[in-house]
Amino acid sequence: TPTLGHRIAVIPGDGIGTEVMPEGLRVLEAAASRFGLDLRFETFDFACWPYYERHGAMLPPDWQDILGGFDAIYFGAVGWPEKIPDHVSLWGSLLQFRRAFDQYVNLRPARLMPGVRAPLVRADGTPYAPGEIDMLIVRENTEGEYSSIGGRMFEGTERELVVQETVMTRHGVDRVLRFAFEQARRRRGRLTSATKSNGIAITMPYWDERVRAMAAAYPDVAVDQYHIDILTAHFVQRPDRFDVVVASNLFGDILSDLAPACTGTIGIAPSANLNPERRFPSLFEPVHGSAPDIAGRGIANPIGQIWSGALMLDFLGHREAHDAIVRAIEAALAPGSGAPRTPDLGGRAGTADLGRAIAEALRAGA
Numbered sequence: 001t002p003t004l005g006h007r008i009a010v011i012p013g014d015g016i017g018t019e020v021m022p023e024g025l026r027v028l029e030a031a032a033s034r035f036g037l038d039l040r041f042e043t044f045d046f047a048c049w050p051y052y053e054r055h056g057a058m059l060p061p062d063w064q065d066i067l068g069g070f071d072a073i074y075f076g077a078v079g080w081p082e083k084i085p086d087h088v089s090l091w092g093s094l095l096q097f098r099r100a101f102d103q104y105v106n107l108r109p110a111r112l113m114p115g116v117r118a119p120l121v122r123a124d125g126t127p128y129a130p131g132e133i134d135m136l137i138v139r140e141n142t143e144g145e146y147s148s149i150g151g152r153m154f155e156g157t158e159r160e161l162v163v164q165e166t167v168m169t170r171h172g173v174d175r176v177l178r179f180a181f182e183q184a185r186r187r188r189g190r191l192t193s194a195t196k197s198n199g200i201a202i203t204m205p206y207w208d209e210r211v212r213a214m215a216a217a218y219p220d221v222a223v224d225q226y227h228i229d230i231l232t233a234h235f236v237q238r239p240d241r242f243d244v245v246v247a248s249n250l251f252g253d254i255l256s257d258l259a260p261a262c263t264g265t266i267g268i269a270p271s272a273n274l275n276p277e278r279r280f281p282s283l284f285e286p287v288h289g290s291a292p293d294i295a296g297r298g299i300a301n302p303i304g305q306i307w308s309g310a311l312m313l314d315f316l317g318h319r320e321a322h323d324a325i326v327r328a329i330e331a332a333l334a335p336g337s338g339a340p341r342t343p344d345l346g347g348r349a350g351t352a353d354l355g356r357a358i359a360e361a362l363r364a365g366a
């Protein structure tokens, strides 16, 4: 039975964003037909260098009105340093979305997939099995260490002084913690908090205090916490023991690059920027950028884009469609599946070959 329609803004962006997006859409269309979803896509040509060259800006002036009414934004990648400095293209588009649409959760699943050479082994030298590393990094995305409160004084003199304040609000900390606890509850019931209360002795003890307060409302979730330095070591040495990991903006930034790196190629890693209350559209995009070094050759791995589409369906309330897409990705990646592999996976296939194989696996009932 068709569900209520979802309006999705599609923004391919720059470089391989334009190559992996069609594969993301192909798989979403296949999911829509299998699960009877009503997905209404509308594609936009802004947030890329050709648009900037024509208009002198990354976005139209009324972009907030244009995008604000959508349920989700499906994004490729932005950035083309040869034409536009990265701070102009990123601050002029993606980072505007995150801020204006109060996307306060940055979400990155990291799961070891079959057929992907794991960069990590156990202490005894044995490899991890597919699915054995399976974590979800929840990063606070709007405050914390990334604040614009501060400044410089006495510039260029002996007395030169620079200050940048960390900002934590009860509202800001609690809302990301609540989201993380909810995720732990629907996964394996474990939550790890990243802290550094031994060194950062004001804001981090506050973070820990809010974790304890929130934990009281989730007696079914087992909570632990580690200082960020040893936590990064544990990610490398015992990545299989983590389920949901929640962290402030800076620590989350680091962990959310480290976790996908522990499970293989950047080409498969997905991410979401969420406004869980749905007052504004949330944004779903692969972790990777526009990859100018391989753009235009049709060899980019489309899995990061496809998996991000699965996260989008999950957020829109279609968990079974999400699970089926992840299973289709696994089926295509499985050794001996015969599915084509892109060069980053050790094969010689193109972006569309792999995209079609995943859509096919999905249709075949993966």
Ligand code: NAI
Binding pocket: 016, 020, 076, 077, 078, 079, 080, 081, 086, 090, 094, 266, 267, 268, 285, 286, 287, 288, 289, 290, 291, 292, 293, 294, 299, 300, 301, 302, 304, 344
């Ligand atoms: P990148 O992620 O674009 O590329 C890093 C390396 O990974 C490159 O060697 C690339 O070929 C490879 N790679 C990335 N995605 C791949 C895929 N799907 N399949 C196979 N190989 C893949 O990061 P880089 O080179 O630092 O940045 C390039 C541009 O992208 C810059 O303008 C940067 O600002 C932008 N960028 C944008 C992001 C976004 O839109 N969210 C995120 C990261 C970077």
Ligand code: MG
Binding pocket: 253, 254, 257
């Ligand atoms: Mg980062």
